[in-house]
Amino acid sequence: MPDPEKRFxxxxxxxxxxxxxxxxxxxxxxxxxxxxxxxxxxxxTAFHANVVAMEQGSLEVADVAADYVNCTxxxxxxxxxxxxxxxxxxxxxRTRTVDLxxxxxxxxxxxxxxxxxxxxxxxxxxxxxxxxxxxxVSQERVRDWAQGLDLTVGGETILFVDCEAAxxxxxxxxxxxxxxxxxxxxFGLMNEQWCCGGPxxxxxxxxxxxxxxxxxxxxWRASGVxxxxxxxxxxxxxFTEDYPKYFGEAFDIEVVLVVELLAALIREGRLAxxxxxxxxxxxxxxxxxxxxxxxxxxxxxILRAIPGLTFHDVxxxxxxxxxxxxxxxxxxxxPELTAKISEMRMGKAAELGVDTLVxxxxxxxxxxxxxxxxxxxxxxxxxxxxxxxxxxAP
Amino acid sequence: xxxxxxxEMTPPPPERASEVAVTxxxxxxxxxxxxxxxxxxxxxxxxxxxxxxVRSRAGHLAWMxxxxxxxxxxxxxxxxxxxx
Numbered sequence: 001m002p003d004p005e006k007r008f009x010x011x012x013x014x015x016x017x018x019x020x021x022x023x024x025x026x027x028x029x030x031x032x033x034x035x036x037x038x039x040x041x042x043x044x045t046a047f048h049a050n051v052v053a054m055e056q057g058s059l060e061v062a063d064v065a066a067d068y069v070n071c072t073x074x075x076x077x078x079x080x081x082x083x084x085x086x087x088x089x090x091x092x093x094r095t096r097t098v099d100l101x102x103x104x105x106x107x108x109x110x111x112x113x114x115x116x117x118x119x120x121x122x123x124x125x126x127x128x129x130x131x132x133x134x135x136x137v138s139q140e141r142v143r144d145w146a147q148g149l150d151l152t153v154g155g156e157t158i159l160f161v162d163c164e165a166a167x168x169x170x171x172x173x174x175x176x177x178x179x180x181x182x183x184x185x186x187f188g189l190m191n192e193q194w195c196c197g198g199p200x201x202x203x204x205x206x207x208x209x210x211x212x213x214x215x216x217x218x219x220w221r222a223s224g225v226x227x228x229x230x231x232x233x234x235x236x237x238x239f240t241e242d243y244p245k246y247f248g249e250a251f252d253i254e255v256v257l258v259v260e261l262l263a264a265l266i267r268e269g270r271l272a273x274x275x276x277x278x279x280x281x282x283x284x285x286x287x288x289x290x291x292x293x294x295x296x297x298x299x300x301x302i303l304r305a306i307p308g309l310t311f312h313d314v315x316x317x318x319x320x321x322x323x324x325x326x327x328x329x330x331x332x333x334x335p336e337l338t339a340k341i342s343e344m345r346m347g348k349a350a351e352l353g354v355d356t357l358v359x360x361x362x363x364x365x366x367x368x369x370x371x372x373x374x375x376x377x378x379x380x381x382x383x384x385x386x387x388x389x390x391x392x393a394p
Numbered sequence: 395x396x397x398x399x400x401x402e403m404t405p406p407p408p409e410r411a412s413e414v415a416v417t418x419x420x421x422x423x424x425x426x427x428x429x430x431x432x433x434x435x436x437x438x439x440x441x442x443x444x445x446x447x448v449r450s451r452a453g454h455l456a457w458m459x460x461x462x463x464x465x466x467x468x469x470x471x472x473x474x475x476x477x478x
Binding site: 014018079084085086088089090091092093094096227239240244248249251252254255256257260261264293294315316317318 | 395396397398399400402403422423424425427430434435436437439440442443444445446447448449450451453454456457
């Protein structure tokens, strides 16, 4: 076995045997990939069992790297695993399938085992300093979404806008800017914003991810930034999990999720939604908020503050098994699988008789919108809906 | 509401709860870290993650009860049933 694999197997040995010897497999029920494929080689259990086999010298990463594409990084498996849910906090040792999948992907890339679409995606991201989410992506256009809003660059607090929202769904950050402006909450734009690096890390291109993170942190420091507002759940994960791993104690930036901030502003009376929005809606919990961060109350607080809405809620525990399929690079390498997962999710919404699915994740909105067309269910971003009810929709 | 590295990576000081357990958050028990140094070592655990698991567990148990429990049976009643 090559040395890198040996080291990797040693690092993940305890976790792998912990899973392999338990074998309760509750993870399969909530895994979105398992739900639409039933492929046991793509189960969280298999992802751990492979490490056991790797440790015993029975396989190399090249044998299984393609299997590890089939994960959205939603975190349902590791949360539902009894070794997390019932004993994780007691032992301070929990199941970490998302990190394991990222680790195997990184190990593969380091050994020149590439997935074709991921390789191309990250090459383009490196060239443009942003993900190639749409035509015309370039560093010069990253602040185009803010045209006419009279926002300054820099300052103690800045708004970081993910690639999908900045280039493909600019109405989302524009809505956020208008709502924060209405509340009198001051913020600026980043000086030279690059991709957060999170997607590269998820697809195994760790060196690139670190390079992007180093650029962004250096840019923040040079501009005197102390607080970063993020509207994208994926960015929130990157800034609160990846950056702390890269920089340790030196990561002294406060990270604020916009959804939590907006809920607080409503609570404080600084925002008062008053324009009725006559829609029958349900809410899609973004995986990275609900499952991976336990953030599910604030989006519902916002929805319940909007007059006119008929809200058919599905509780956050039921939604552990829901996913858009857009995360973890799956939509890049296997868009057909993402589409199946989104169709399954939209089917759940259709059962409620709603006309609108509200979510708070720009990355989920593209595949969910496509899935909603066949069922005449629209997809609306929570930030945009709030802006509409506040009378400041851009 | 916000994330700060230092806040998250500094757990409250432990209070001894038993010979083998400590507590840092109310009603949240942890195995004594001294017992986790040989076979399986503890992971880096930011405060938000501990609290996420605790709250998720409570949410999950409530969800299970709401979906699958028709009535509450005491342990004593179960033992009586076995004796009969």
